[in-house]
Amino acid sequence: MIDAALIWSYLTQGSLIWLTATILAFVAGDWCFRRTGRAPWANPVMLAILIIGALLLGTGTPYTTYFEGAQFVHFLLGPATVCLALPLYLNLGHVRRAALPMIAALLAGSATAVVSALAIAWAMGVRGGVLASLAPKSATAPVAIGISQQLGGEPTLTAALVLLTGIIGAIAVTPMLNALGLTDWRARGFATGVAAHGVGTARALQVNETAGAFAGIGMALNAVLTGILAPLVLHLFQ
Structure with a gap:
């Protein structure tokens, strides 16, 4: 046998x-x-x-x-990330009408994600490659891994941090936004996409179609901005 x-x-x-x-x-x-x-x-x-x-x-x-x-x-994460251009195209009119608030929210959310992660880690004695791995943790996985490699981080650690960020965001987003009394689905979705990338976007799609579309937009734009901000902010802590 x-x-x-x-x-x-x-x-x-x-x-x-x-x-x-x-x-x-x-x-x-x-x-x-x-x-x-x-x-x-x-x-x-x-x-x-x-x-x-x-x-x-x-x-x-x-x-x-x-x-x-x-x-x-x-x-498949790569092609899925490219597909994020679709909700942006389909909602181009809404994006144009709310361009200024979205830009402000994007800058605030992306900067807060990078600065807070690095500042807390640096204060706790984290240095080197581990610190670099933290910088892009709020971007979607393919982008975050690429940024981590360019910064001298550890891509595997970055991938784990991206997943944790997304899961925590997806779990906390609905009760938190309800507690804040935020009812505009565009704002709820955009905030979710910026803070919790793909996992949060999937959660937003399950709750409301408009929220899901704007979450995809927020995730895509945050990925681009994180690629610019992460190296600049990391340099301040090195």
Whole structure:
């Protein structure tokens, strides 16, 4: 009789199993999300990460082995980021009418994200590559990883920080904006996209179509501005 551990070892050498595991983990997370009535704390991305993390830990599988199999999902982040131009184009009229408030919000949100992260980390004694990895954590993953590499950071750490930022933002955004009494879906969506990139944008789309469109706009514009601000602000802390 063939040993089960030997079969598992053989299967994990192929790329398909980890790609399949990633998709199934997200489907399971999304099922839980729907069963809880789309509760913010049951974010499907967060649940999928917990499932995959538990699977890797339980099987003793190195992350590098997992990533080799699931990297097709990572590759799709690039085309998905390019597609962010679509909501910007479709809402060009709204953007023109609200250009000044959006520019002000973009500058405030992007600058706050970069400066606060670096200032807190620097005050706690963080230096070097780790500090550089923090600078772009509020930009969408493909952009943030590219910025981190250019700044001498650690792309893997940046990717983890981007995910944490997005998940926390997606969980906190709805109750926080409700508490602030903010009812304009354009403002709610734009703020979410600037602060919580792709994960927050996905959450905004689930809540309201207009909010989702403006979240996509905010995420795209913040990615561009972060690429400009992150090197400048990081230089002040070095």
